[in-house]
Amino acid sequence: MDFTFTEEQQMLLDTTRRFVAKDYGFEARRQIKEKSADGFSREIWQGLADIGLLSLNVPEADGGLGGSAIDNMLAMNAVGEGLLLEPYLACAVLATKTLALLGNDAQRAEWLPALAAGEKIVVLAHDEPKTRFDRLAIDTRSWPVGNGYLLTGHKCVVTHAGSADMLLITARIGKADETGPLAVFCVPVDAPGLDKTTYNTVDGVRASDVRLNQVFVPATALLDGGADSEAKIAEVLDFGLAAVCAEAVGALDKLLAATVEYARNRKQFGQPIGKFQALQHRMADMVLHIEQARSMSYLAAVRCTDTDAATRARAMSAAKVVIGQACRFVGQQAVQLHGGMGVTDELDVSHYFKRLMAIELQFGSTDQHLEQYAAQLA
């Protein structure tokens, strides 16, 4: 057993944390959220590229840092602590990983350096309405026409699609009545037949519903993962699942710290509320949840690339269940213990709460993963 991080990993975490601490105070974040056209800062995005964070998930062969899932976990801890609005998860994790795993040489050469440099934004559009996180229940269809494909379907709550240069759309290949293999297509955002509705989500970022109505893409747009496409997409999604688990841990740490600080300073009935045993026990329970969550985010990071499907699935579901429960408990207690202040927009607590609420619903809810885990008990 070894739970220590390498010197390089510790440096990555420190650098990212320092960057977030310096340029991403809560007030700065509010300005970015309210004033910028994208709902995030292009300048900060460039800053993230400059410290190498955007090339972390780009393989060394493609000129990136070729970081591991553990490296990504540490980066995501800092993303969670800073409550970053920038599309790190959507672009630098999910889209980058998709291109790295499924892209051919030409596609990798075209996109990965641009992503690593922060010059282009690409997002993966996978979720669909009515699928309830069933990652294989994809109804978007693509069928060969001439020297390309036509795509028809509906992708929902695609984070940062409104700021993207290109979308990676998952679709099944085949006629409407066939269930063919899963594939990923590069689709420019201005493709005729592509329609986007963009809105704010509860955690303060922008997302879109994307409708594709016979959108034509050339044959070169297909990310040809071969027979393994489905497995590779699953690997991308598990990598993303592990990433939000780590993000949650960063946010949970911040919420606990804020709550303890508040309990020390807030006086009621003549003493700090932190002196009340009932509240002390509540905060102790928060610690239990967070440490369990941290352990499971380690497990998720280690297992998300495991080649044994059953081992991996069990670990990912177990992690998401524990993390989801921690998000709920710690988030709700932090708000409750802050009293009226906790429900205001003014305090950062409510913003962490909302990000944790969103994480709980991303990559499969607590209920869904509990059920998936239960189905494997035998």
Place this chain on the structure above:
Amino acid sequence: MDLNFTPEELAFRQEVREFVASSLPPDIQHKVLNGLILQSDDYIRWQKILHAKGWGGASWRKDFGGPGWSATQQYIFEEECAAAGAPRTIPFGLKMVAPVIMQYGSPAQQERFLPKILAAEEWWCQGYSEPGAGSDLASVKTRAVREGDHYVVNGQKTWTTQGQYADWIFCLVRTDTEAKSQRGISFILIDMKTPGITVRPIITMDGAHEVNEVWFEDVRVPVENLVGEENAGWTYAKFLLGHERTNIAGIGIAKREIARLKRIASLETKNRKPLIEDPMFASRIAQIEIDLTALEITNLRVLSAEAERRAPGPEASILKIKGTEIQQAITEALVQAVGTYALPLRREAMAAGYQGDAVGPFYATPLAANYLNMRKLSIYGGSNEIQKNIISQMILGL
């Protein structure tokens, strides 16, 4: 032992149900049943309809223009109104300041204020909480200094719900700084149009403007607006809080929201079957419904005990804790029912008659905001932690 309502009570329920069905404006009902944003006018319109029927002050005695209902009748009335999708009555005038004026106010105050409360001609808000005080209400800092026939008020109140609409505010103010904390407090009525009052919105995490901060800077209040005796306000404050804690279980609202949850769970699908047939989700709904059944019976037990000795006791704390936990659990289940379509937060689409882009199913639109908004339930009106202190002290004698 009989858990059934009497034939008279059932007939009363039927009468209320029919009246609400025929009188509740459909546009208001649509907003309530779908969790859309209500305007102040929606509350006023409904109150005027009830007033015209003679039901404006459900908890009021006959001599003040109320229907003189028993506690059980009031309970039935509130349950029927909530279930049908009527807006909840804004309590600050009807259920908070009015009972205090009835009990402790002068005849002149009763004549001046009560009819306008009943007719929804004046909107009231509450000036109890102060920054840094929270549930420790007796630590009132806002000062009122007597100068001739006026009090001069300086200080700050917070969490003033719907204060942006209010014509009047009832306030706890400190009139004697020498006295121990609970003495030296007075209960006064202040016209919100008096010079020196500033109202500043507090935006909550769902993006709503429901609560406010209210500042008083050399606000001159005529002495006739003092209720009862100077420095005896804490007695009236406690009397008011007792009233605030009646009907806090929110049984009717919970029943209506469970119906909404079931409706949505039968429209959503999982594994190509209705979500309501999914064993995990079905058991989640079942648990909530069972908890509510237990609370309903507990509430009725408290009501029947109250019929004998009037003032609600510490049992009200049990109703508050369980009632708010159940309502919060329903909002959580609603969010889970629609999954990622709970994530879009679009307040503009929560207004009735919204014509813009549709995102996800219509019913999903307000669910995240509703969930976020309902976090307040376990905090306000004496936080659930404070309610547990009351249970430990008053019921257990610890």
